Amino acid sequence: MTILNNIGKIMASDCDRAVQSDHLYDVLIRLAQSLDNDADQKLLRHLAQRWQEKTFNLMVLGQFKRGKSTLINALLGMSILPTGVVPVTAIPTSLRYGDTIRCVVEFRNGESCDIPLEELPHYVTEEGNPKNEKAVAHVTVFAPSPFLSHGVQVFDTPGIGSTLLTNTDATKKALPQGDAGIFVLSPDPPLTETEATFLREVSSRVTRLFIVFTKADIVGRSELEELIQFNLQLLREILETDDVPLFRVSARMVLEAIERSQTPRDAYEFAKLRETIQEFLRNEKEAVLRKAIVARARGVVTRERDLIQIEIRSITMDEVERAERLERFHAEVQRLAREQQAANDILRGDGARLITEINRCAESIRERVTRELEHDFRELSASDIPRSKLLKGASTIFSRLSERIAIVFSRERARLERQIGEQFARIREDHVERIHGVLSRLMETAGNLFDAPTSAWDLKVECTVELEDYWPLLQPSSALGTVPVEIFAFLLPTQWLRRRHVRRLSQALEEAIVANTERLRYHFIQGLERTLRALRDELEVEFSDLVRVVEEAVQRAAVTSRQEATLRQATLSELQTRLQMLEEFDEVLLKEESQ
Ligand SMILES: Nc1nc2c(ncn2[C@@H]2O[C@H](COP(=O)(O)OP(=O)(O)OP(=O)(O)O)[C@@H](O)[C@H]2O)c(=O)[nH]1
Ligand SMILES: [Mg+2]
Known part of the structure; x- marks a missing residue:
């Protein structure tokens, strides 16, 4: 798969950042390993796990055929999700970070199985799985995309408003899981009444909403601006704010560039969209969690140090x-x-x-x-x-x-x-x-x-x-x-x-x-x-x-x-060494806090 090979080169800088974000995890685990106290060890491992598993659900929503699945593929930098000209996505599919591609299908009866990526359309599309005859509850795809690092989980949802009412239903059921949303619009046709109603519901549920106007390539620049102004006016009324974050993109142009092993250049505001979402995840979500975890870990260090001081004094x-x-x-x-x-x-x-x-x-x-x-x-x-x-x-x-x-x-x-x-x-x-x-x-x-x-x-x-x-x-x-x-x-x-x-x-x-x-x-x-x-x-x-x-x-x-004097002296100097080590951990944690 050429796209998969190219992604590494194109987004290498992002990969570095993803790897760096695991430093805090390592510090917490090393600190846990260096402690004798079971409760604190457990707490630190729990904090490390929370940091590692920090998930943030980004829902991609909108009317059928707007280009949601294509947009996700473009954000991921790889063609994972099936796309098409008739309503395609029928089962909510989530995408999470994994070192290799892996698809897991969960069925309504609680069973699950791994499938090859090529078989994904047999489970998530209306054509491959009409009326969900395979009784699929959810599909998770793990993919090595830097966009999915920092714990973000992207949800591709079935388009609302098509004649396939079960699709609208499935999307509405998935909605409460969303932390942030991307609402996808496109030139063909302008915002509809169904979308307006749905958008109102979405905006009251998620903490942050990005509006993406995709397929920008199918109209000329001046027509595009006219359409955008028209949509913006409606969006301001629906969202009851003048501050509507709208991005013009062409997901198709991004994917075509990646397929030609090129860095996407002119895909309108695609790069800005990608950067804004990642910035949001890093700054708003990750920073809050990082602060809380570091504060807790420093609390453990302080307490351990106090206990060592108490032990040293009690010995004498x-x-x-x-x-x-x-x-x-x-x-x-x-x-x-x-x-x-x-x-x-x-x-x-x-x-x-x-x-x-x-x-x-x-x-x-x-x-x-x-x-x-x-x-x-x-x-x-x-x-x-x-x-x-x-x-x-x-x-x-x-x-x-x-x-x-x-x-x-x-x-x-x-x-x-x-x-x-x-x-x-x-x-x-x-x-x-x-x-x-x-x-x-x-x-x-x-x-x-x-x-x-x-x-x-x-x-x-x-x-x-x-x-x-x-x-x-x-x-x-x-x-x-x-x-x-x-x-x-x-x-x-x-x-x-x-x-x-x-x-x-x-x-x-x-x-x-x-x-x-x-x-x-x-x-x-x-x-x-x-x-x-x-x-x-x-x-x-x-x-x-x-x-x-x-x-x-x-x-x-x-x-x-x-104990006799030499043994006692050995214990005392071991306690001093541990004290010193905890001080060093505290300094590392202090630096992590300001990352
Ligand atoms: N020209 C152009 N076509 C696009 C673009 N994005 C998507 N398309 C096309 O629009 C059609 C629908 O795209 P999908 O990504 O399947 O749309 P969807 O919103 O996921 O559709 P459902 O899952 O059925 O709701 C496909 O034929 C895509 O190739 C784009 O940026 N430019
Ligand atoms: Mg789709």
């Missing part, structure tokens, strides 16, 4: 003094454990208040959605449909309302997530600060009792409300049921029949709203309770670990102090 104490100080330490532990309990009680209270807030929000969501959908419903059912078309009319109203339910609830979910997320962040900060106070005092006490200077360290916990990726929106079809068809309907007077259709649809609509609000409420409360438990447990483990490691250090010191 006499037995009675050491035992008496350990007893005082335990008394202080009891007192601080009560303080920790009080902090947990406050957390519980804050959690309960947040649940009340979720309930209140759910109630206003129900009222707001009801007002909005009832208004839609009145408009939809206002027209005077002739008797012969009554059933068809009801069926149209039914599917329009089903669509609106999905959109409106997705928007409300995103809104609630933001609102609750912000409040949770404050609760988390307060709790972490309280527990941090308890832990610092614990360490300070140990330091004072054993005449060893201890240093302040940072306790950073950055957990967010853990919601299930997929929010189980009650599928409008099952929520609204099917439009009732009655055998004797033809005997009923038209007005009567019309009123009955309206009544039934209105009742089904109300039931769907209530059911979905309830699901939304339950989903958030469950997520919040799970997260609060995890936060409390994590900090409790931190407390008991700290007590244990201080005790262990003092006990080791007791053993050492009973």
